Amino acid sequence: MVDIFLWVVFPYICLTIMIFGLLYRFAFRQLTWAAPSTNFFEKKWLKIGSPLFHYGIIFAFFGHVMGILIPWEFYQTLGISDHMYHFGAIYGGGLAGLMVVCGLVILLIRKMIIDPVRIKATFADYFSVLAVLFVAATGTYMTIIYNLTVVAYEYRATIGPWFRSLFIFQPRFDLMTDIPYIFKIHVITAFALFASIPFTRLVHIFSFPIRYPARPPQQYRSRSGYRRQKV
């Protein structure tokens, strides 16, 4: 029962909240949708903390794509041995994790000690920083310490297939029952974090302006619904 809740019901609830929350906020609360930068108030701490965190988390995202979304069989057909994979994952992923954690700690300290930044920070701001910090810390701990001291855990056999099975609506929760506790905590808190996205500053993840390089530099617009017509 508990396993069904944790590995089937809970992830779907979280993803549903995320998707519908984002749609709602996009449709009705778009004025609140922004990357709430405090670059305007303070530069020195941000210069180190923000790129460290953001580049780290982008790096970590692609690490998760490699480990969770891409099946084990893919690496086997490419001829990448498990040892080679884990060597890359531990050092590459570990570096990304450390970047995220260090960056977040810097940003958190900045949020607490720089006057205007602290005063303008909301509960949701602290929540998202702390939540991301917790998830990232467990992830970094798993990647570096657990993998090096206990065992290089083969999540490509358990967490990966389970995660992919969520998207074909045939969740294989049985795979998740025996994974190490630290991995369970990481996965559960990550899903909880996903559910919180629509209610926090994290919405800006979904507005990364990927189309900017392809866009013409000058933008012209007419009044609402205003079409050029011949007189």
Place this chain on the structure above:
Amino acid sequence: MRIKAQVAMVMHLDKCIGCHTCSVTCKTTWTNRPGTEYMWFNNVETRPGIGYPKRWEDTKRYKGGWVLENGKLKLRAGGPITKLANIFYNPNMAELEDFYEPWSYDYDNLIHSPKRENLPVARPFSQITGKYIDKPEWGSNWDDDLAGGSENVKRDPNVEKLQEHIKTEYEKTFMMYLPRICEHCLNPSCVASCPTGALYKRDEDGIVLVDHDACRGWRFCQNGCPYHKVYYNWNTHKAEKCNFCYPRTEAGLPTICSETCVGRIRYIGVVLYDADKVKAAASVEDPKELYKAQLACFLDPFDPEVQDQAREAGITDPWIEAAKESPIYKLAIKWKIALPLHPEYRTLPMVWYVPPLSPIMNHITNEDELKTDGYIPAVDQMRIPMEYLASILAADDVKVIRKVLLKLTAMRVFMRGKTVGGIDEFRQSELLKEAETTPEEVVEMARLLGVAKYKERYVIPTGRREMDDDLFYQQGACSIEDLAPKEGMNPRYGMMKVRENL
């Protein structure tokens, strides 16, 4: 040819008395909300001076505007790829301290202070942190009227460029006012800097606006604008800027800064331009040629072919008529006495300035005995160095400034001659030739600059609304549609509710 209409402004600096009425009325209209306290869509700077934000003309620091690299026009702060790489931290952005920490006063203390020996005071407090600031040290016009004198004058980026030493001794110094709003450029670098495409130039009147729904607060527009006229609202995390009071101009009224201008220095009108020429004009190799290149983008509204093409492009007859009557067309294009602010930024700005003349004329002591041509050396030795004006208004091209000043001087001498005699001498004078003007033109100029009434200074055609959706509903609504009562709702009910609460 792609004809577009642009609503533009000219400010006649000779008439600016530096009273800041424009700034204050703009402030109370647009930026008196939390998050906007530090913003002045309109501000008046004393020149020479640091400006607002501090040293905004320092392009090395803020990296605003465009540069020409190997013949190609590029944003100085870097193209889209550089921007996306810097999106997590913008190194060039002006901080709050580059503007100033906005403050108010604790007026409440004046009323609610308990009885005590000394008078209660209203202490200044920060509108950002709420903490008391015992000594405000900078504000948007802190160096007003050369306050801070020799210290602040030296930090003016235009002064730094000058070879000759600027005198700051009281009796030798010079001073002028420079009121600034958004330039509503033909080639706006803020628009090109916006990763989301939230900033745009309006097709029908060229006003540059921010779509607040689309804005994601990536904040590249703030320093992308070389005039530093886009501001970051720290409360909503969106960009805000001068909107040329579009709810007013759409109704045919001048902007609030113009409406309330005490010196009546401002002129608003329509110009027609060819949007296809803009890019080439902004890409001219020599910065000194940019002014001429921009002039070449404008079209003659009296040319029947231009009129036909304009109608083809959807510009209505009232707009074409307004373009003919436009004071901007006369001042900037026909008489060429108004100049763009910092054309070297390659944004093709559309708020132009007639340079100030009065300090030179004060310099002339024996005007009664002065021959007409004696005014020419007076222009060359004017109190405001021509190099300084050229640095602001003509990309360091002194010739352009000199011509304008000679023309304004010719106008002054002619109008003076009409009263005290000497018009015949003026007609034969070198001054008239060097200024390349005619007595007829000079009279027209004097009328527009000196005595023009409201309707002549502001020729603003109303915005087209006939193709808007649901005009029946909008007829009772104000320009800010969202504030209008919902369709079918009785507005009186809402008002009564408010009264009950009181």
